[in-house]
Amino acid sequence: MNIGPKTVTVFHYTLRNAAGEELETSRGSDPSAFLYGANNIIPGLEKALKDRTAGDVFTADIAADDAYGQVDPKRQQRVPSKHLVYKGKLKPGMVVQLNTSEGRVPVTVVKAGRHSADIDTNHPLAGQALSFDIEIIEVREASAEEVAHGHAHGPGGHHH
Structure with missing residues (x-):
């Protein structure tokens, strides 16, 4: 077949x-x-x-x-860290999970702050x-x- x-x-x-x-x-x-x-x-x-x-x-x-697909520069945003699932200390370059209304999606941390993080929602690949x-x-x-x-x-x- x-x-x-x-x-x-x-x-x-x-x-x-x-x-x-x-x-x-x-x-x-x-x-x-x-x-x-x-x-x-x-x-x-x-x-x-x-x-x-x-x-x-x-x-x-x-x-x-x-x-x-190609990287879309418009897919970067700042989110509260409490919406991210990760272990250890949040660092730029980490791929973490973002809790959304449709479930978890992988995102890449661009910049980590004390209470929020700048993330890239393009697929890591x-x-x-x-x-x-x-x-x-x-x-x-x-x-x-x-x-x-x-x-x-x-x-x-x-x-x-």
């Missing part, structure tokens, strides 16, 4: 930046799972996975525009070209429930 609409793909990945530094990997833990077409992964990776099948091993180089080493483990038809919920269920996917 090929990856396409209404399929769930289970895969291992290693993510690297343009300098070749490993940023993240699923190897050594559960593989990731996603529902094709539900905007669960970055657009460039979904395009690179389309029409692939179980057993495929490949590298996908993704431009910044097809990953997390915005503006960067990325490279994914992919190993497709399984491709299967999505269940009606997965399609209705807009995400894969089970190991590597969402658990209710």
